[in-house]
Amino acid sequence: MTDYKMHLLICGGTGCKASESDEIKNRLNQFIEKHGLEDEVQVVMTGCFGFCEKGPIVKVLPDNTFYVQVKPSDAEEIIKEHVVKGRPVPRLLYTDPKSEKHVSDSKGMDFYKKQIRVALRNCGFINPENIDECIARDGYQALGKCLTEMTPGEAIKEVKDSGLRGRGGGGFPTGLKWEITRNVENDQKYVVCNADEGDPGAFMDRSILEGDPHSVIEAMAICGYCIGADTGLVYIRAEYPLAIQRLKVAIRQAEEYGLLGDDILGTGFNFRIELRYGAGAFVCGEETALIHSMEGLRGEPTFKPPFPSVSGYMGKPTNVNNVETLANIPVIINKGAAWFSSIGTEKSKGTKVFALAGKINNVGLIEVPMGTTLREVIYDIGGGIKDGKEFKAVQTGGPSGGCLTKEHLDIPIDYDNLLAVGSMMGSGGMIVMDEDDCMVSIAKFYLDFTLEESCGKCTPCRVGNKRLYEILDKITQGKGEAEDIERLKELSVVIKDTALCGLGQTSPNPVLSTISNFENEYLAHVVDGKCPAGQCKSLLRYDILEEMCTGCTLCFRNCPVGAITGERRQPHYIDQSLCIKCGVCYEKCKFNAVILT
């Protein structure tokens, strides 16, 4: 076994690669050889460290020294000083912006870690189908503590004091919800876990259920104890077969250990969990629609009040919480409300899991403290925009949310700040868009989604969204008029004010937020007849530049509709009335003679 005494880890994330991390690696190896240290030091290129702003990063093991903004010319000094003489190079160390001191203490080396895994604490660590591994990491300790050492009132107070708010989108204080349900007198109450994750591009809840089902089960039992319920129901979409299977295994194992069932831990508390499957309708994430679906009725929302806390499943008081919300509960009980509320911002405590997707280098599931900025999420953790393109917008909150732009990059992300800028936290989908994305088409995409998912019960949502979609479609077809923008705004406001449930009340948000942030792009479509991002086919025009065309006939031979004419060695022409804007000529031309306007 080669026994390297030291490892030099170089970040090979896209950002650092662009800043010559390959060259740094070569140089380091060069000087290692020069000093005859090949058998003692190994240089390794790693994935992204998540601190791209200060890249390229070089980390030295085993002493954990963390060098930032390293240049190829620094390689010699690192080897000579650090590796040979054992003295870190101070000028390459990270300088703490507050204390203006170099950070060299290896204990303080996790400053670059912008993520904290609270809800995801066991995801990717334990075998989700083995309850012992969960117990080894404090599983069911919080339930034991509640049942044995705390009254329901004390446990609710802990949750209230923690400041935890619903992670499904609404952001309602969880402890308060529990208290309201507790205070309603009834012989039968229910705990419902909302696992009907429906936002396009969101997979936080699925990952938690697949990676750590026991934490959700434990939290449901704690909630049952607090509100006085003996039955828990998980409403999960049938589209999540693996999550369902792992939940089933977890429930069975918990029952075998007596952590679910009768007389749990000898305390006399009984709690059972059953699964209810949904067909994957977006509206069933709305709690009243979800409850109706569980009752075997159509998944349609009803007017609130009465809230489910008063009259829910089978008319009984029902507490509905989202998966991620529940996953936070055991930690709050174990580590205390004060610990939890020390993370986050004034009004939004704890962390939030985001599914980072779209035109971003490190697509992934991340968990950051509330108050982290969009810039940190996109550029540090996400590693920046793919292919070095320009950041344009990020969609948060799915079809109910809105777009955030460059201006919003430094806003600390929390419930209230996102609402203030016309978006929302939502369940945590975050779709990043670059310069090639057309904002009108994006709004149309989301409207298409809500249109499909609208249950059709109320007119504003059923008809209003259809009309919104039609206007957007008209604009992308190049048939829009300047008045259409006003029409969109007016109709959006009416739908928001009059729709029955959350789906309809928020469905115009993508339209309103794209208009308010990218009005010029709408105007370009309706006034100039252009799509600045080059996405709306009807608004594109391909032309052949006479002076560049060599008459090679390549475009002529490849055009699928015969729209190109011209003699060999003579300039060719595109007949605009026949052109279907497929772009084949543009791609095939070797002389850059085809232009896109």
Place this chain on the structure above:
Amino acid sequence: MGKIKSLADLRKMKEEVQTKIKLRETSNHPEQVVQVKVGMATCGIASGAKETMKFFIEELEQEAIDAVVTQTGCMGYCYAEPTVEVTLPKKDPVVFGHVDKEKVHEIINSYIKRGELIDGIIPVNFKTIDD
């Protein structure tokens, strides 16, 4: 295993399983065990994690390396699926990304057998609740 009858029992059990896992991780015995965890959420499986896990088990068996290969949930590195975490005795866990069959060979030959790190390891970029 029977039912856990009280909080005290649950706490005792937690310590027992912790010791069992610790022993596996820090044992000084010649029968040291290599631990391999494969990220097996839906997304990992869709990128081939099942094949990766099967291949790991077969290859380690063939090489007569004493190892425990288990599944785990999503590690969060969707851009690098399938992801695998390898823990050598007395060492910190190391996460590898894009683990296809070829990479499995590389991990076994370089890292597990010789302790050499290989390019493409994914640095831990988050804090845990115990930090």
